Amino acid sequence: MEKETGYNINFAQALVAGGIAGTSVDVILYPLDTIKTRLQSKSGFYSSGGFRGIYSGLTSVIIGSAPGASAFFVTYEYFKKSLGTLFPDTKYSSLIHMTAASSVPNHTHRKYVEPWEAAICGSFAGGITAGVTTPLDVIKTRLMLSTKDQNIHNYSGITNTFYRILTQEGAYEKVKKTLYKHEIFA
Template sequence: MGSERYNFNMKQALVAGGIAGTAVDVALFPLDTLKTRLQSKSGFKASGGFRGIYSGLTSAVIGSSPGASAFFVTYEYMKKKLGSIFPDSKYLPFIHMIAASGGEVVACIVRVPTEVVKQRMQAKQYSTTSSALKTIFNQEGLNGFYRGYFSTVIREIPFTCFQFPLYEYLKIVVAKKTDRNYIEPWEAAICGSVAGGTAGAVTTPLDVIKTRIMLSAKGQTIHNYSGTINTFNRILHEEGVKALFSGIGPRVIWISIGGSIFLGVYEKAKKTLCEYDILA
């Protein structure tokens, strides 16, 4: 039994994904800022505390729409293709893991540069987006914008391998419980919240590692981190296991609410586009 009410195309998935990405990033930006500052080696207060919690919003908005669009187009395309190759329902978790992982790899090409700028501004390293862009490019070149790319992908793939199979499974369960072969957007929002919060808690250490690497500037001698394994070992030896779960509270709250908004808005936007034959 499926959980899709409408047949949609990739153009509709592209637009719906962009709407969903922008909605969730703007709505939850303050929580994301607090999480970043809690994970900073400099400490919460030194990184800005509760001041300027919208620092870096411009960068986030610029990257959220194309990043989410890239994810959903890749995810939906791979899900359909793999579904035709492996039609047996026992392969669904595998299909969702592979499709979501592919979506994240593509989305991170767009997302990481904006994430680097956003997180450094959240940590009060730069005061404006333009100064952040100029300084990073002058000091680190184009590679500076992709600092933490692999640690981000390493974090996102386990996260998405938890989130999307669980999300798709919950959608099927809800559809069966309600004697329908589809679910409504508000139901998808609840499924997204549960799946996102669970995945967020499990992958918090990977998020801490990614944040430390992104906050490190080239030439920085103190608090400089490079490489996922090296960063993991340093945090573990210098600060203990507890530090690997820094910001888990805001992260779980943020991703639970974010999963609800992101997937709820995506399903609602997709439904609206299909109902009114927009981009059909």
């Protein structure tokens, strides 16, 4: 009798299960990340909020976490199923799981992808991921370090924090102030 090695789930099931799993992990670990961030703050742990509001900024993490985890698990299930068809012997199951978990989303009709093609696809996917998640991570960090005792750095909610970073602290403002301060191109 052959042992059942996993469930044969469809796209929607992998999408929902991945989103729930990723979000659950982030919700559970979020307070530890907040405490770690506050311990690393230049103004000190208690000045940055101490143990108060350790879930501040969680919404921005959930917005980024659920889609990312869903995409990972959909890709994982797809490659696991495809590799399982190519290598049906159970002695390959560990290799199949490891390969599926480390696969880059690179859907192609070819049986072989050149290493340089995988590298380009991985770089492209990583760039997109960083572009989407970095702003959310900045918002999360600002909300983690925000306290009601600070008038200047008190952020309230994702929209408020995003708007303030964009209008008051964005790259344009930083470059403009630096050029003006150092009289560059004056």
